Amino acid sequence: MGRVGQFCLARSAARSKVCMMKRIALIAVLLSTLQIAVGQAQISEYVDSELGRLSQNRPTKFASSAEWQARRDLVMNRLRSETFQAWPKATGKLNRSNEFAESKDGIVLSRYLFRSEGPIQLPLFVIHRDGLKAPDLDLVVLNVLDDEDWEVFTGRFGPAFPKAFQGVKLPEHDRKNYDSEVRMHRNMKWGMAYVPPRGVGPTSVSKDFSSELTLLGQTLDSAQIWDIRRGIQALRSIDGMEEPNLWLQSSRTMAANTLYASLFEKGIHRMDLHELPATHWGGPVLFGVLRFTDIPEIGAMAAERARLTIYTGEKEAWSQLAEVGELLGWKNRVQLRKPLE
Numbered sequence: 001m002g003r004v005g006q007f008c009l010a011r012s013a014a015r016s017k018v019c020m021m022k023r024i025a026l027i028a029v030l031l032s033t034l035q036i037a038v039g040q041a042q043i044s045e046y047v048d049s050e051l052g053r054l055s056q057n058r059p060t061k062f063a064s065s066a067e068w069q070a071r072r073d074l075v076m077n078r079l080r081s082e083t084f085q086a087w088p089k090a091t092g093k094l095n096r097s098n099e100f101a102e103s104k105d106g107i108v109l110s111r112y113l114f115r116s117e118g119p120i121q122l123p124l125f126v127i128h129r130d131g132l133k134a135p136d137l138d139l140v141v142l143n144v145l146d147d148e149d150w151e152v153f154t155g156r157f158g159p160a161f162p163k164a165f166q167g168v169k170l171p172e173h174d175r176k177n178y179d180s181e182v183r184m185h186r187n188m189k190w191g192m193a194y195v196p197p198r199g200v201g202p203t204s205v206s207k208d209f210s211s212e213l214t215l216l217g218q219t220l221d222s223a224q225i226w227d228i229r230r231g232i233q234a235l236r237s238i239d240g241m242e243e244p245n246l247w248l249q250s251s252r253t254m255a256a257n258t259l260y261a262s263l264f265e266k267g268i269h270r271m272d273l274h275e276l277p278a279t280h281w282g283g284p285v286l287f288g289v290l291r292f293t294d295i296p297e298i299g300a301m302a303a304e305r306a307r308l309t310i311y312t313g314e315k316e317a318w319s320q321l322a323e324v325g326e327l328l329g330w331k332n333r334v335q336l337r338k339p340l341e
Contacts (some may be wrong), residue, residue, distance in 0.1 A: 021076045047328030058131035086217035111164045114234035128191040144250035148203040197227035221284035228261035245269040270307040278317035300324040
């Protein structure tokens, strides 16, 4: 019997279902890795039926704020004890180092390196107007990058600051949007920070994390959520960066990961999330999470802690978020906007 099977048998009956979900997820990852051909229609039908069954066990309407708070606390406890139980028990030292800084065209680009966990080191890029210190900034936006956003970021800034991207194959310079960013920094006292979690950018081709993470009780998405938390901590650890208002911005599945990370970090002022998936079916893969919650409920929990703007063409999918906001008396704390073109 393998280590995963022994681990499951050792658990109490109360957690047997959690173990089963992990084993099912492991099989799913292995099937995906081996690219075994199965009947897609049958799989889709089964998944749809399971999602319908699971959603019936989750409350979506609440009679009072106390009822909502009890539900919120229950979900947070289950996230900690089940979905993210394989996260490091202690955060450990960031070992943040300043690897590069250069001034050009009236802006300064700095590249930092920080330790997320174990041997995982990730870059953090910070850009602001030349001559400004961190405490002078009105706000700082941490952009959490996926593969698509990494290409946009490197195309915009890489050719202008090639020494900050050593070892990275840079695309052609997006001069138009680079000039637009320079003008924005000239007129605004804003800082823009960028972090690619593991599996994105510099670490995208260095290692396949999926199989190793699965054996440790994680998925790539749950590990990236941890990386986002550490990226927030690394940014705040820069001298003076604890003072400006902190905004988070991300897109697609990484936007959902950013939403989850915000539940575990303090001091986030606002989040702008683009193309945020409305369910984990088509969103991040997290062990067992659909047994007790889904992304709209996580959005409501996050909106209690920070202003939330979601850019989506599916407003009806976020009805639970609106209902919780009405129950708690939110005014403009949550905004659903049309996607940016």
